[in-house]
Amino acid sequence: MIFLIRRKRMTDELLIKVLLKESTEEENNKVEKWLNTAEANKKHFSQLETIWQVSNSLKNENKRDEEQAWTNFKARRADLKLQGNNIKPLNVGKIWLRIAAVLFIAVGGWIGYSLYGPVKYTELVATNQVRTETLPDGSALTLNKNSKISYAAHFKNNRKLKLEQGDVFFDVAKDKIHPFVIDIEKISVEVVGTSFNIKHIKKVTEINVETGIVKVRLANDEIKLYKGEKIIINNNTLKLIKEQSTDQLYNYYRSNMFQANNIPLSKLVIALNEAYGSNITVEENIKGLTINTTLKMGSINQNLEIICQTLNLQLSRNGNTVLLSDKK
Numbered sequence: 421m422i423f424l425i426r427r428k429r430m431t432d433e434l435l436i437k438v439l440l441k442e443s444t445e446e447e448n449n450k451v452e453k454w455l456n457t458a459e460a461n462k463k464h465f466s467q468l469e470t471i472w473q474v475s476n477s478l479k480n481e482n483k484r485d486e487e488q489a490w491t492n493f494k495a496r497r498a499d500l501k502l503q504g505n506n507i508k509p510l511n512v513g514k515i516w517l518r519i520a521a522v523l524f525i526a527v528g529g530w531i532g533y534s535l536y537g538p539v540k541y542t543e544l545v546a547t548n549q550v551r552t553e554t555l556p557d558g559s560a561l562t563l564n565k566n567s568k569i570s571y572a573a574h575f576k577n578n579r580k581l582k583l584e585q586g587d588v589f590f591d592v593a594k595d596k597i598h599p600f601v602i603d604i605e606k607i608s609v610e611v612v613g614t615s616f617n618i619k620h621i622k623k624v625t626e627i628n629v630e631t632g633i634v635k636v637r638l639a640n641d642e643i644k645l646y647k648g649e650k651i652i653i654n655n656n657t658l659k660l661i662k663e664q665s666t667d668q669l670y671n672y673y674r675s676n677m678f679q680a681n682n683i684p685l686s687k688l689v690i691a692l693n694e695a696y697g698s699n700i701t702v703e704e705n706i707k708g709l710t711i712n713t714t715l716k717m718g719s720i721n722q723n724l725e726i727i728c729q730t731l732n733l734q735l736s737r738n739g740n741t742v743l744l745s746d747k748k
Contacts, residue, residue, distance in 0.1 A: 434450070439577065539573060542573065544568070546565055555571055556576050560591040565586075567587055570582050576598070581602045583603070586620065586621065588619075590614075593613060606638060609634060609635070610634075615629075615631045625653045628650040633646055667679060669688065678723070679714050680712060685708075685727070692720065703746065706731070712730075713726060715727075
């Protein structure tokens with residue numbers, strides 16, 4: 421019984437050491453293995469992490485220094501009856517002083533957490549221009565026009581985001597202890613360190629992976645995507661099914677190129693309309709035509725001319741609407 425108590429306390433000490441960013445690579449690997457052993461371990465670490473985040477905020481707000489917290493903690497501990505006499509006392513150094521402060525403030529932290537409510541999020545919005553941002557953990561984002569995403573407070577220790585709409589490319593900083601999680605309505609995307617693109621428009625979500633591994637969850641279904649793979653999810657999706665990425669069209673807002681590699685004309689037109697805010701339509705009988713070309717993000721009229729020449733089509737205008745049709 422005494423052994424179990426000691427083991428648990430030492431485990432919490434190591435977890436807090438990881439939270440304080442003062443652990444070694446070997447200790448990080450040890451904690452990572454422990455987290456992957458059981459869901460209960462992940463839950464325990466998450467709870468401890470929340471205590472650290474909230475109690476640390478309260479500590480700053482109340483101007484309570486760590487020395488005073490340690491004194492109060494010792495006074496409380498003196499009133500407790502420890503089980504057994506064989507537990508070797510902690511060697512109180514600088515790090516354990518900080519750990520004691522966190523543990524003492526934890527009680528007030530839980531109260532503060534209930535008062536503060538859910539985790540607060542910071543919004544990132546791109547309106548009429550492509551926007552690039554670097555998150556607190558070093559991860560880089562590129563937001564296409566008309567995109568909206570938000571990330572949690574204390575992001576280095578709580579790497580959670582919400583994608584509400586739009587097109588975002590993620591280049592995620594590696595952190596095995598704190599997975600990078602993106603919530604998109606009922607979809608959850610989780611990574612450690614990788615690069616990928618998520619497009620979420622009108623209830624349709626498309627994920628393309630460029631490097632690393634991306635884990636996607638929907639209800640009770642889960643799938644892993646690897647480099648060069650993609651998945652498309654809509655309201656009718658019951659089972660997650662991945663496929664190979666056949667083109668780089670999704671990347672147009674970063675590369676400033678429309679790379680159409682034998683894709684349906686209708687798919688290229690959708691990308692053009694998104695990029696230029698245009699209203700290009702395609703006659704029904706030619707929607708299935710495939711096109712193999714590369715267009716620069718330049719003049720839309722010039723790009724339309726190249727499309728017509730490539731597929732032997734004609735162009736007609738009616739106000740702001742452009743119609744592509746077969747030559748008669």
